[in-house]
Structures are given as C-alpha cells and as structure tokens.
Amino acid sequence: MIHFKELNAPRPNINDIADESSAILDKIQSSKQLDDVLNSMKQWDQQRREVGTYLALVYLRFTQNTADEQAKSEKDQSDKMRPKLTELDNRIKKALVQHACRNELEQQVGSQMFSLWESEIPTFDPAIADDLIEESGLESQYTTLTASAEFEFNNETHNHSTIGKYREYADRDVRYGAEQVKWQWFKENGEELDDIYHTMVNLRHGMAQKLGFSNYVExxxxxxxRVDYNQADVARYRQMVQRHVTPLGNIIRRQQAEQLGIEKTMYWDEAVYYHEGNPLPPQEYDAMIKLAQDMFEQQGYGLDKFFKLMTDGGYMDLQSRKGKAGGGYCMSFDTIGMPFIFANFKGTRADVEVFTHEMGHAFQGYMSRNQPWTDYLWPTYESCEIHSMGLEFLTYPQMDLFFGERADQFRRIHLSSSLMFLPYGVSVDEFQHRVYEKPDATRHERHAMWKEIEQTYMPFVDYGDLPHAPKGGRWHDKQHIFRSPFYYIDYTLAQTCALQFWIRAEQNRSQAMEDYVALCKRGGEAPFQQLVKDAHLISPFEEGCLESVVKQSRATLGLE
Structure with a gap:
C-alpha cells in the first residue's frame, strides 16, 4: 500500500487529456463491436481515475491549509480545468448513450450508468464554462473567509470548529457567551456572506437559463x-417530517429543559441534555485513535483491518488547527483505491459521531473499490449518507469504550439529536428551493424566507438576544448552502434509513451488519431506492416509513 505522504498526482496536461479523449471518442463512434466499445470505455475510465485523483488531492491540500498560497493557486488552476474536463467527458457520455450497441452495453455494465449520464449530460454546455470557473472562485472565497475567522473566548483563540466545543459545556453562561462571540462574527461579516451568496444565486440562475431550464432547481x-425521485417526492417527505417529527421536537426540547432545570431550552442549550454536562470522550488524540481501533476490532466485518490500513497509511487528518477549513468530509484517490478522512476534533461527543460518520463513507469507498467503473465507485449522495449515518448507529454497542458508564446517556443524546436534525435538514432544503425559485429576491427577503421556514419546521428554536441568528441569519453557518446546492435533503433521507438499521440491529445485529456491508460493497451500481430495498430497508418516501421509525424512537426515549 502507498503511504499518503508518497502519493503523487501531477497536474494533467489539458491538451494531452483532450487529445486522448478525442481518440477514445473516435474509437467509440466508429466501433460496431461490443468488445471494442468496452475496451475504449476502460481506457476512458482509467483516464478519469487519474484526473479524479489529482483533483481530490488538490482540494484536500487546499482545505488542510487555506492560507497556503501554493495550495490555493493549484486549486485555482484545477478549477479552471474542470469545465473543459466536463466537456470532454460529456462528449463521450453522449456517444455512449446514443450508441447502436447501447442495449448490449447496458447488459454488460448495467443501466444505472446510463441513467447517471442522461442526468449529467444536460447540466453542461461550453457556454457556461466561464460561469463554472467563477462559481468555483466564489466557493473558495466563502471557504477562505470562514476558515480565517478567529474568535477570542475564554482566554483562547478559536476557529469555527473549536468554538463549537462550548456548545456542550455544562456551564450555561459559558455556552451563551460562546454563541454571542460566534454570532457577532456572523453579524460583522453578514453583508459579505450575503454578497457572496447573492452573486452565487444569480450566477447559478444564469447558468440554468443558458442551459434551457426555467430556474436552478431543475x-x-x-x-x-436524482434519477429515481423528484421534487414532488421531496416536498412530500418534508411534509412527513413536519407532521411526525416537529411535534416530537417540541416534546424533546421541553424534556430537555426539565432535565437541565431551566424554564426553556434556548438555542445555546440545545446541544446539552444533562445538567452535569454531556458525556465526553478522552481529550487526547492518541487515546481516541486507540479506542477507535478497539471499537472496530470488536465490531469486525472488515472494519478492523480497514481502520488499521487507514491509520498505518496516514489517510486521516482529524485535528483542528489554524487555517484548516471547517467541517468534515471523505474523499477517495481512485487510482489506488484508498479513501481519505478529513475532520476537526474539538473535544466533544461530536468527535466520535463525526469520526464514525466519515469512517462509514470511507469503508464504503474501500469496499466498493473493485467496482469496474468509476461511476459505480460511489453511489449518489443520499445513498452515500446511509453508510455514514448507518455506522453511527451500528457502533452503539462500542460507545462504552469512549464514554464508560455514561454510554447510555450518549446513545440517548445521539438518538435525540438524530431526530432533531430532521426538521433542520428539511428547512435547509426548502430554503434552497425557495431561493432558486425566486432568484431576484433581495438579501432581506432571503432572511425572511429562512425565518418563515424555521417557524414551520422548528418552532421550538429560540435565539433570545443573540446577534444575527434571530433575524433569519442562521443559514449563513451552513456551508452546503454556499458550496453544495441541494446537497442536504440527502442527509435526512439517509437518516431515516440509518434509523432503520438501528432498529434492525436491536433485533438481529449480525443480519443488520451483513446487510450493511453488502450495501457498502455495491457502491453506486443501482439508484437510491433500489439500494434501499435490496438492503431490506424501506424507502423514506413510502407512506408510513418515517412514522414507524419515529414511533420506535419515541418508545426508546420514553416519550410515548
């Protein structure tokens, strides 16, 4: 295995890539024999893996240190290449979709690949190439701005990741003070964030119109x-969340206030469930990694060997530091079949949650590394999140390692938080629908949209006298809204599936784990709802699915 430090992916020469792509395209178009087309597809697939590894490594290095000028310059160069790379890929996809051998090809490689291509082809035209480069620049501007934030609090300097640890402090005044400092930064930088997003929305709307769509939602x-569900399905799911989870949210917040001995759960109280504070994992990084190895050794099913491979190979960056981008993600280097986990530990229970979440992504990426085609290495996003969120629940028995006698409290907090996430997740989704359906809205109108949506799905949220957030500004703190439009309902759909894995594991752990591993191995060879069905789960869009999951959760939490 190649150690991460030895991984090298030089910048490809775009002219050489174009020449090779043109040669592959010519062969595909002139070939009448199935084997000849498949051989050309394999050559193209290898090219995509090499280019993809370069792009992944460039993005990783930029987010590891957003102040590194060389890393930023290389990312800018890669951003400029992306539209041309997309154009070259699209030409080949079109040729394959329209090929006389298509039926035979589908029998050989599966129909999902063609469904994906038919979804992707209409999303690009050379006319939007410059717009895509500008969009990438705006996303980098947002990332750099938020990564550069410094918060002076409690005699320490914090970034967006580390200031978050105070949300779980037992001392209510400390929690409140940290939120004051954080949201004051958003107030001071709110106009710039609004300007960045306003430009993004107009740019994306313009691209949609150039491509023949009425707005960016389509x-x-x-x-x-999203090849097997549509906007109507998502809207119906949001209504299910409002109907079944929002009322439960009111109950959870009231119970939380009683547990904390306060009159009402305010925004700065939401992450704390026990008066003495939430259970905490060990604060030493090496101790966390040792416990993680113990956890996966107990769990087995290949997770033990895989985690050792990740640690020995250096394929993780988990500690927060100045200049490092916030959040967490998993990516893969497809030429070597290895994933990489990026996170920001901050000394709270969330470290364990984020770590197991990203490990779920990484494990799936590793288990499906032998899929023969790049398009099948990873599924679509909502399916990806089943692997990550599912592992959070499937590691419940091992949480005793991290939290000892308070492990039951952790499990209760995690289950409660998972349910409370659903109303927030659908709020983020509906907000984006409204924004892109009304692209000419003013900055003030967008904040009003958020306030209205928040009241619909999360009427239990009370920001008190915090700066910025009460005026409809909370969405500024959600990077997906800026950098990954419409990538959020995916988490809520996957959460509904992950909760089903939890319920099934309570009934038959070995069968649940076998189905989980089998799902990971399949990668993206099928669309979302087919993968869900084959894993013996129920589609979140099916009437009664969410209601059933919530009922079981309420019983476990004693909220019947």
Whole structure:
C-alpha cells in the first residue's frame, strides 16, 4: 500500500487529456463491436481515475491549509480545468448513450450508468464554462473567509470548529457567551456572506437559463443525479417530517429543559441534555485513535483491518488547527483505491459521531473499490449518507469504550439529536428551493424566507438576544448552502434509513451488519431506492416509513 505522504498526482496536461479523449471518442463512434466499445470505455475510465485523483488531492491540500498560497493557486488552476474536463467527458457520455450497441452495453455494465449520464449530460454546455470557473472562485472565497475567522473566548483563540466545543459545556453562561462571540462574527461579516451568496444565486440562475431550464432547481436536481425521485417526492417527505417529527421536537426540547432545570431550552442549550454536562470522550488524540481501533476490532466485518490500513497509511487528518477549513468530509484517490478522512476534533461527543460518520463513507469507498467503473465507485449522495449515518448507529454497542458508564446517556443524546436534525435538514432544503425559485429576491427577503421556514419546521428554536441568528441569519453557518446546492435533503433521507438499521440491529445485529456491508460493497451500481430495498430497508418516501421509525424512537426515549 502507498503511504499518503508518497502519493503523487501531477497536474494533467489539458491538451494531452483532450487529445486522448478525442481518440477514445473516435474509437467509440466508429466501433460496431461490443468488445471494442468496452475496451475504449476502460481506457476512458482509467483516464478519469487519474484526473479524479489529482483533483481530490488538490482540494484536500487546499482545505488542510487555506492560507497556503501554493495550495490555493493549484486549486485555482484545477478549477479552471474542470469545465473543459466536463466537456470532454460529456462528449463521450453522449456517444455512449446514443450508441447502436447501447442495449448490449447496458447488459454488460448495467443501466444505472446510463441513467447517471442522461442526468449529467444536460447540466453542461461550453457556454457556461466561464460561469463554472467563477462559481468555483466564489466557493473558495466563502471557504477562505470562514476558515480565517478567529474568535477570542475564554482566554483562547478559536476557529469555527473549536468554538463549537462550548456548545456542550455544562456551564450555561459559558455556552451563551460562546454563541454571542460566534454570532457577532456572523453579524460583522453578514453583508459579505450575503454578497457572496447573492452573486452565487444569480450566477447559478444564469447558468440554468443558458442551459434551457426555467430556474436552478431543475438543474440542481439533475446535477445531483436524482434519477429515481423528484421534487414532488421531496416536498412530500418534508411534509412527513413536519407532521411526525416537529411535534416530537417540541416534546424533546421541553424534556430537555426539565432535565437541565431551566424554564426553556434556548438555542445555546440545545446541544446539552444533562445538567452535569454531556458525556465526553478522552481529550487526547492518541487515546481516541486507540479506542477507535478497539471499537472496530470488536465490531469486525472488515472494519478492523480497514481502520488499521487507514491509520498505518496516514489517510486521516482529524485535528483542528489554524487555517484548516471547517467541517468534515471523505474523499477517495481512485487510482489506488484508498479513501481519505478529513475532520476537526474539538473535544466533544461530536468527535466520535463525526469520526464514525466519515469512517462509514470511507469503508464504503474501500469496499466498493473493485467496482469496474468509476461511476459505480460511489453511489449518489443520499445513498452515500446511509453508510455514514448507518455506522453511527451500528457502533452503539462500542460507545462504552469512549464514554464508560455514561454510554447510555450518549446513545440517548445521539438518538435525540438524530431526530432533531430532521426538521433542520428539511428547512435547509426548502430554503434552497425557495431561493432558486425566486432568484431576484433581495438579501432581506432571503432572511425572511429562512425565518418563515424555521417557524414551520422548528418552532421550538429560540435565539433570545443573540446577534444575527434571530433575524433569519442562521443559514449563513451552513456551508452546503454556499458550496453544495441541494446537497442536504440527502442527509435526512439517509437518516431515516440509518434509523432503520438501528432498529434492525436491536433485533438481529449480525443480519443488520451483513446487510450493511453488502450495501457498502455495491457502491453506486443501482439508484437510491433500489439500494434501499435490496438492503431490506424501506424507502423514506413510502407512506408510513418515517412514522414507524419515529414511533420506535419515541418508545426508546420514553416519550410515548
């Protein structure tokens, strides 16, 4: 295995890539024999893996240190290449979709690949190439701005990741003070964030119109490759959340206030469920990694060997530091079949949650590394999130390692938080629908949209006298809204599936784990609802699915 430090992916020469792509395209178009077309597809697939590894490594290095000028310059160069790379890929996809051998090809490689291509092809035209480069620049501007934030609090300097640890402090005044400092930054930088987003919205709307769509919503769904559900399905799911989870949210927040001995759960109280504070994992990084190895050794099913491979190979960056981008993600280097986990530990229970979440992504990427085609290495996003969120629940028995005698409290908090996430997740989704359906809205109108949506799905949220957030500004703190439009309902759909894995594991752990591993191995060879069905789960869009999951959760939490 190649150690991460030895991984090298030089910048490809775009002219050489174009020449090779043209040669592949000519062979595909002139070939009448199935084997000849498949051989050309394999050559193209290898090219995509090499280019993809370069792009992944460039993005990783930029987010590891957003102040590194060389890393930023290389990312700018890669951003400029992307539209041309997309154009070259699209030409080949079109040729394959329209090929006389298509039926035979589908029998050989599966129909999902063609469904993905038919979704992707309409999302690009050379006419929007410059717009895509500008969009990437705006996304980098947002990332750099938020990564550069410094918060002076409690005699320490914090970034967006580390200031978050105070949300779980037992001392209520400390929690409140940290939120004051954080949201004051958003107030001071709110105009710039609004300006960045306003430019993004107008740019994306313009691209949609150039491509023949009425607005960016249609384009966004195609870019997300939602091949087996549509806007109406998502809207219906949001209504299910409002009907079944929002009322439960009111109950959880009232119970939380009683547990904390306060009159009402305010925004700065939401992350704390026990008066003495939430259970905490070990604060030492090496101790966390050792416990993680113990956890996966107990769990087995290949997770033990895989985690050792990740640690020995250096394929994780988990500690927060100045200049490092916030959040967490998993990516893969497809030429070597290895994933990479990026996170920001901050000394709270969330470290364990984020770590197991990203490990779920990484494990799936590794288990499906032998899929023969790049398009099948990863599924579409909502399916990806089943692997990550599912592992959070499937590691419940091992949480005793991290939290000892308070492990039951952790499990209760995690289950409660998972349910409370659903109303927030659908709020983020509906907000984006409204924004892109009304692209000419003013900055003030967008904040009003958020306030109205928030009241619909999360009437239990009370920001008190915090700066910025009460005026409809909370969405500024959600990077997906800026950088990954429409990538959020995916988490809520996957959460509904992950909760089903939890319920099934309570009934038959070995069968649940076998189905989970089998799902990971399949990668993206089928669309979302087919993968869900084959894993013996129920589609979140099916009437009664969410209601059943919520009922079981309420019983476990004693909220019947």
């Amino acid at each position: 384009l966004g769904y195609l870019k997300m490759c």
